[in-house]
Amino acid sequence: MTRIEFTPTGIVHSPFHDPRDMPIQPVGARGVRGTVELHPGCAPGLKDIEGFSRIILLYHFHRSEGYSLEVVPFLDARPHGVFATRAPRRPNAIGLSILRLVAVDGATLIVEDVDILDGTPVLDIKPYVPAFDAYPDERSGWLAETEKDPGSVRSDDRFC
Template structure:
């Protein structure tokens, strides 16, 4: 395969400095506030973003080393294929979170529902559009019976 190189466009600032005991999904981080500081050269790309209530943030799991194609995810005790999970130790350590957008101020975004480690490099930001991005009636595989636990589940050291 051909190597792909990304340059971060910004950095997440959150109250989470240790990957242990932090929320595993934005639903478990309701009301947790943070910021995303973009490279000032990218600030023009934020034009019109303030009209959206949520954004999709793609980021690099910068503290994740190596990967396994089979993992025991936080919400289960059964080994699962990594691509059927949202585990951070992946062949390409890319994360995704849907965050509430509170404010845009220059090159800084204030966001809520932050489940991202402080200092995480941001790769891209996209607007969340319910008409395009919400499919509530679709199947959720093995997560159908456990996804509700994401509101209270906290990470541990299994992916550190």
């Protein structure tokens, strides 16, 4: 297998300093404010981003070590394949969050709905475009059977 390396483009600043007891998805972090601070040389890449209400943030789960191909996710008591979950301990520790873009200040994005650990390295930013990214009629697999509310579930130490 070919090795792939990424260079972070910035860092996330959030109120979450411990992976325990944080929201597990942006829906559970509504209104939680943070910033995405890009390296100054990346600032030109933000041109015209202020016209979007949401961004897709791709980042490295920098505190995640190892992985299992079957995990028990926060929203279920049964094991599932890691690729059928959003668990942070994955073969490639890449996270994705769709955040509300509040403002742009130079090389810094002010964002809300932050469910990301403080100090997380940013890999990429893409604009969220409802016409491209929203598929409300699609199936959601095992999540359709869960009775847990993803907005109220908090993380524990199972992926620390």
